[in-house]
Amino acid sequence: MRERLEALSHLLMNKRKVLIVTHTNPDPDSIASAYAMRHLFASWGINSVLVYGGIIGRAENKVMINRLRIPLRSIQTVNPFNFKIISLVDAQPSSGNNPLPPSLVPSIVVDHHPARKTSLLKKVPFVDIRPGYGSTSSIMAEYLMESDVDINRRLATALYYGIKSDTRDLGRSANEVDIKISAELYPKVLVKTLSQIEYPRLPREYFRILQKALSRTTWYPTRGVLISELGVIGDPDMVAVVADFLIRVEGIKWVLALAQRDHEIFFSLRTTDYPKRSADRLARALIKGIEGGSAGGHDTTAGGRIGLLSLQEMDELREKLRDRFTNVLGCNAAKEVPFI
Ligand SMILES: [Mn+2]
Known part of the structure; x- marks a missing residue:
């Protein structure tokens, strides 16, 4: 973890702005991971813009973004070519589920899906793919914990829900890290807000x-x-x-x-x-x-x-x-x- 953190901060040295990209039609794990990454970079004095492709569909995700005040916007509102550093979370380049133009190779990839297109991944300066993890949120929580960045209650709630929803309450593909991180985050979770996120009002549709x-x-x-x-x-x-x-x-x-x-x-x-x-x-x-x-x-x-x-x-x-x-x-x- 130490070495990875150092490599990441080295890559971002003297950079002013990072574009953090979730996967298309982002799920809670992707949203929480992007939010956590923004927090990590902010602790190094670096600003990030969080974007998604497709749409925010599920009512749960809408409430999550609203209640936790996650500054996520559509990729259509920015020009990705204007960013020197692009970071992809919970997805991989050219996997078909991220909204980046194929000619744009990200500088950072953090994901827990099995590694794809290894030839493309070789062009990415910083890659952290851990298929044994149940969620990318757990990986990002480890970065924050290792670097001693304060995880505020809204961020803790986002990460906890990211892990919980990707692993179906830790019962599906969760490893021991997902379980341990969840337990560590729990004291900070805004439990009433979490309940509102998990049981939103649903449209007739x-x-x-x-x-x-x-x-x-x-x-x-x-x-x-x-x-x-x-x-x-x-x-x-x-x-x-x-x-x-x-x-x-x-x-x-x-x-x-x-x-x-x-x-x-x-x-x-x-x-x-x-x-x-x-x-x-x-x-x-x-x-x-x-x-x-x-x-x-x-x-x-x-x-x-x-x-x-x-x-x-x-x-x-x-x-x-x-x-x-x-x-x-x-x-x-x-x-x-x-x-x-
Ligand atoms: Mn995921």
């Missing part, structure tokens, strides 16, 4: 999508597989919401949730069948060879998208994703039944 998704879920009983079609959605995060919801069904080992928005297909994968098969690997297999496709994630959760499609391509590719998914898992189409 949320329930409409849920109803539609449930009524359009197919079930392969012998394989423990569900495929849910959400149809057209406004908030891409809803595929993850539905996938998380359905993986709780008794006897289910795999869930694929699919949706479309504008000219894009979004999908989310969940499994309880790891280590037999990894969600990250299956997600990447689903989009293999498909132009404009990107996917990735972790052992038990993953997702992806395919961009810029015509309406006809959209239907074909959704079928293709379904076919590939059912083939890999040995599902027999003749045994497909409605879930409800």
Whole structure:
């Protein structure tokens, strides 16, 4: 940790401003990590601008940003080429889930997803990727703790929620560091604010999508597989919401949730069948060879998208994703039944 901190502060020496970038449609872990990084850099007298791509969809994330006063703005409000130092958190260059132009190689990458595009990562001066961690928030909390920077209550709440949501209350892919850091942060957590973040008021649209998704879920009983079609959605995060919801069904080992928005297909994968098969690997297999496709994630959760499609391509590719998914898992189409 010491050496990493020194390398990082050395890289930022005499720099005035850093652009900190979350992944596209950022989740709480990405938002909290960016916020923590800003705090670390501020302790060195360096200003940062925090940006995201896509949209802030989930109600939880909106309340998090509002209540914890996280100064996050759309990347469309800045010109990334104006920054000498760009830092990417909870994502990796050209992984398809960050909003940076492909020609812009960041100077800093801090992430916990399995390392990708190693040729590209070699061009990044500072890389800290720890796939054993359940969250990037834990990594960033370690930086702050190691450098003795004061973690205020709002930051502690953000980091705690970042860890909690990425690891499903420390029960999913959390390592001992995630657990230890959570315990250390807890005394400072604004518990009432956290409750408001975790149980926000939800728009009617949320329930409409849920109803539609449930009524359009197919079930392969012998394989423990569900495929849910959400149809057209406004908030891409809803595929993850539905996938998380359905993986709780008794006897289910795999869930694929699919949706479309504008000219894009979004999908989310969940499994309880790891280590037999990894969600990250299956997600990447689903989009293999498909132009404009990107996917990735972790052992038990993953997702992806395919961009810029015509309406006809959209239907074909959704079928293709379904076919590939059912083939890999040995599902027999003749045994497909409605879930409800
Ligand atoms: Mn994460």
